[in-house]
Amino acid sequence: MVSPRLRHPALAGIDEAALAEFRAGIRRRYSDEQILEQLRASAERLGRSPTMREFAADPEAGLHPQTVIEHFGTWNAAKRAAGLTPRRFISRDELLEQLRRLGEELGRTPTARDLDTHRKQMASKSLIWHTFGSLTAALREAGFDVPVGEEKLERAIEDGVALAQELRRLPKMTDWKEARGRIPGLQSEWQVYRLIDIDAGPWAAFQYLIRERLRAEEIAVHADGSLLP
Numbered sequence: 001m002v003s004p005r006l007r008h009p010a011l012a013g014i015d016e017a018a019l020a021e022f023r024a025g026i027r028r029r030y031s032d033e034q035i036l037e038q039l040r041a042s043a044e045r046l047g048r049s050p051t052m053r054e055f056a057a058d059p060e061a062g063l064h065p066q067t068v069i070e071h072f073g074t075w076n077a078a079k080r081a082a083g084l085t086p087r088r089f090i091s092r093d094e095l096l097e098q099l100r101r102l103g104e105e106l107g108r109t110p111t112a113r114d115l116d117t118h119r120k121q122m123a124s125k126s127l128i129w130h131t132f133g134s135l136t137a138a139l140r141e142a143g144f145d146v147p148v149g150e151e152k153l154e155r156a157i158e159d160g161v162a163l164a165q166e167l168r169r170l171p172k173m174t175d176w177k178e179a180r181g182r183i184p185g186l187q188s189e190w191q192v193y194r195l196i197d198i199d200a201g202p203w204a205a206f207q208y209l210i211r212e213r214l215r216a217e218e219i220a221v222h223a224d225g226s227l228l229p
Helices: 016-027 032-046 052-057 065-072 075-081 092-106 112-117 125-132 135-141 150-167 173-180 189-195 202-216
Strands: none
Touching: 032 052, 032 065, 032 075, 052 065, 065 075, 092 112, 092 125, 092 135, 112 125, 125 135, 150 173, 150 189, 150 202, 173 189, 189 202
């Protein structure tokens, strides 16, 4: 008898027993041990017991997490069978302590890129976002000096002044992108771009703000954006 949920005409002729037999055959494509080996290999690559999302994102994992669940009933049951410890709940305080330890190791405020680079010792970015609403909120709660709103723009202008003095001209977006690769904590060029809330020419407006700050410090700027010697 066909389940009432199979209402589409194309599904009307499906026999549930035949469908169950078909599914069982599909599942037999992988033995339990093959699936457990996939889990162990993924954990080895990741450096920790994988979540369903991490396993699905693993390009070297050869099957979908749902296949694992169909064989073992639950994701955690499969991980226990593989000898992996299911990921326990991480408290808010533990997440903050992880951020503080990473900051101490780096000697500065961690960035989202740092979380990716140190993912073997850190909770996932998605968990931090889910728990605190944003990485900025988490960092501020952990005690880091993270500018928000007008503070971000002020910090960007100060960084722009310093970069202009280094380059001896007002920085372009490409200059800013290059500088971010060597100056820890520098906001990205697109973060700065979005801070300038005007419809046209946000980066030119940012350069103007840098020029005005330079002038306030009695540093002359040519019309082409170059600084006087």
